[in-house]
Amino acid sequence: EAQVTQNPRYLITVTGKKLTVTCSQNMNHEYMSWYRQDPGLGLRQIYYSMNVEVTDKGDVPEGYKVSRKEKRNFPLILESPSPNQTSLYFCASSPLLTGLTGELFFGEGSRLTVL
Amino acid sequence: RKEVEQDPGPFNVPEGATVAFNCTYSNSASQSFFWYRQDCRKEPKLLMSVYSSGNEDGRFTAQLNRASQYISLLIRDSKLSDSATYLCVVKGKNYGQNFVFGPGTRLSVLP
Numbered sequence: 001e002a003q004v005t006q007n008p009r010y011l012i013t014v015t016g017k018k019l020t021v022t023c024s025q026n027m028n029h030e031y032m033s034w035y036r037q038d039p040g041l042g043l044r045q046i047y048y049s050m051n052v053e054v055t056d057k058g059d060v061p062e063g064y065k066v067s068r069k070e071k072r073n074f075p076l077i078l079e080s081p082s083p084n085q086t087s088l089y090f091c092a093s094s095p096l097l098t099g100l101t102g103e104l105f106f107g108e109g110s111r112l113t114v115l
Numbered sequence: 116r117k118e119v120e121q122d123p124g125p126f127n128v129p130e131g132a133t134v135a136f137n138c139t140y141s142n143s144a145s146q147s148f149f150w151y152r153q154d155c156r157k158e159p160k161l162l163m164s165v166y167s168s169g170n171e172d173g174r175f176t177a178q179l180n181r182a183s184q185y186i187s188l189l190i191r192d193s194k195l196s197d198s199a200t201y202l203c204v205v206k207g208k209n210y211g212q213n214f215v216f217g218p219g220t221r222l223s224v225l226p
């Protein structure tokens with residue numbers, strides 16, 4: 001089954017304890033992206049990647065890191081989480097084809113709480 | 116000015132009503148357009164792509180006006196199950212263009 005898988009789905013952690021949220025897609029998509037969603041603020045893009053070893057900042061990259069060493073994986077790293085990073089996080093991927101439309105497929109989300 | 120703007124909402128409508136959502140985008144190089152639906156605390160899901168000639172899928176009709184950089188979504192005979200947030204999404208044509216999301220418009224269909 002074609003899907004985007006995020007882990008963990010739920011996490012409660014403490015300030016300063018490094019954590020990684022994994023994202024994996026089995027559709028051979030070039031494009032992957034991370035978003036956070038907070039009440040009243042909509043979806044905000046953190047980082048995105050157009051292909052392996054190609055990443056770029058979105059609207060709210062501060063406090064986050066990403067890597068794209070393999071096409072299928074795009075982990076989100078919080079080196080030193082703070083309470084303002086408490087949020088619902090979504091990973092998404094798309095078959096980015098020049099000149100053609102490409103639907104964005106989302107993972108089910110990861111709800112992170114930083115105490 | 117935000118790249119993609121939508122009606123602020125929320126829209127509260129009775130069952131059976133027709134409701135229209137509006138979206139404007141600022142990047143004239145944008146080439147692909149979508150409407151996504153998001154239920155509370157769930158992931159967004161594609162409702163429909165928007166084509167230059169306009170397109171319809173059952174009760175849903177999407178229109179694109181490139182000259183005005185405007186996209187619309189019309190829902191006819193609204194159902195309780197249509198209650199959700201509707202997101203306008205825009206993407207450029209060339210490799211390297213990103214997906215840009217509007218803030219969304221929340222719809223509540225009331226019995």
